[in-house]
Structures are given as structure tokens and as C-alpha cells.
Amino acid sequence: MRNSRITVRKVSGAVGAEIDGVDLAEASDGEIADIRAALNAHGVVFFHNQRLNAEQQKALARRFGEIFVHPNFRGSGADPEVVTIRREPGDTSVVGEEWHADTTMCPAPPMGAILYGIEVPEWGGDTLFASQAAAYEALSPGMKRMLEGLRAVHSDRRVAGPQAGMNARRATKVREDEEWRETISLHPVVRTHPETGRKMLFVNHSYTVGFEGMTEAESRPLLHYLLEHGHRPEFTCRFQWRSGSVAFWDNRAVKHIALNDTGPQRRVMRRVQIAGDVPV
Secondary structure, rough: OOOOOEEEEOOOOOOOOEEEEEEEEEHOOHHHHHHHHHHHOOEEEEEEEOOOOHHHHHHHHHHHOOOOOOOEEEOOOOOOOOOEEEEEOOOOOOOOOOEEOOOOOOOOOOOOEEEEEEEEEOOOOOEEEEHHHHHHHOOOHHHOOOOOOOOEEEEEEOOOOEEEEEEEOOOOOOOOOOHHHHHHHEOOOOOOOOOOOOOOEEEOOOOEEEEEOOHHHHHHHHHHHHHHHOHHHHHHHHOOOOOOOEEEEOOOOEEEEOOOOOOOOOOEEEEEEOOOOOOO
């Protein structure tokens, strides 16, 4: 890679790469350029043996864009640009335990997220990622024609507000107060990546509730197919965390899911999101 010492190693056939030879707290401009290129090529990139405090993590994120502040998520600290995600022993659910892209109900969803492992259990708590470019490319020509021009309805009512509060599977600290209002956006079912030009599916379990011009009941069979198709095993990779590990994913290009299989162990992660653009 140009102007840097980093090495990039693919971790699966469709998605994900591990990057070595860089200190993210002191990365050069050349290393940042190579990380961006690897992110575009692989959808998500992983690092180990990093030491990042919150300010260093935010500074890293800003080298890729402005920081995105989640409109509803309540972190554990006073800084709205940083979300600490905790899984305590005895918790029956965790943040992100279904296949999703982040915050897609917004008109301009985040471009990506940088997640740092602060306290990682001895086993369990892995994160899986799925390439939505690979998912799109595996569709039949007829399905691709049918999806052309179709827009999906993205809403946060399943993960925020009173309805989410009644959902026993949810473990996020999101707003449930009387001031909360549902956020709805229409996004293309097939979006074009603004940097690579690749087409990819852009629907997910957490936020996509139907298709424009259809009822949710009418939408359900096709939506279910696309959601399940989008995380076929051959499109995925699995990341095993260590303390000091970092996952940096392109929210436009992948879906991800967190596993709640750590039993009696605690898990503490710190997330910073990067602002994105309106999907086209």
C-alpha cells in the first residue's frame, strides 16, 4: 500500500479484512488513505492491539468525515458524540442483536462506525458482518429489474419510543419519553456506493418496515426474502474481539449483528459514528 507500512489480509471471500502495522492514534495521512481504500474494498476492516481513549477515537473518526450524533440513543456519558455499549452479566438482550445497518431511518444515515473494545469477555460476544454488494450481485436478473427504482420505508419505531419499550428483545437505552417522535425516511432498496460505484441492497431488520406505495402486509414477503438473502453465510465474516480491538465498518455496504453468548461475562465497547450522505 502506498506511503505506509500497513498490511491488509482478507478474512473471508466476500467481506472483511484485518489490517496490521498501524497505530490508529498516530496514523499518517498515507495510512489513513490506505485504510479508506481497504474499507472500500472489503466493507469492514479490523485492527488489534490498539490504545484509544475517547478523544483519540473521535479524532480518528474525523479523519474520515464529521461525527454523527445519534438522535435518540442515550449513551452512558455526557459526550453525545460517544456511545458506550455495555453488556452486564445477567442481561438477556444486547445492542444490535439482529441483522441491521445503523440508524437508517435518518435522511442521511451514518457512513460508518468505529467500535473499540474496552472490556472484552474471554469468549463470546463476536460480531458478524455481511456484504450487501455480494448480496445484490447474487440476485437474479429478474429480481434486479424488479427492485430497480423501488424505495423502502425506514422507521425507528421498533428500536425507539413506546413500541420499542414493550419489545423484550431490545437492550438499547433509547428515548421512550413523550417528546419522542417517529423518524421515517424513504431510501432506495438498491443504493449505489458513492465512492466505489458498486450497487448493494439497503434494507435491514431493525429499521425497514415496508416498501413505498405498499402496505406492510403486501411488503412482507419480498422484504422477508431480501432480509434473509442479505446475510447468507457466503456473504459474511465473523470477528472475534480482544481488548484493544477495533472494527471500522462501512454502514452503506454491510449489515452486522452482535451475538449475546457471553454468559456471566461483562462486555464494554465504545462507538463513534461518522456522518454519511443521502442514499441514491
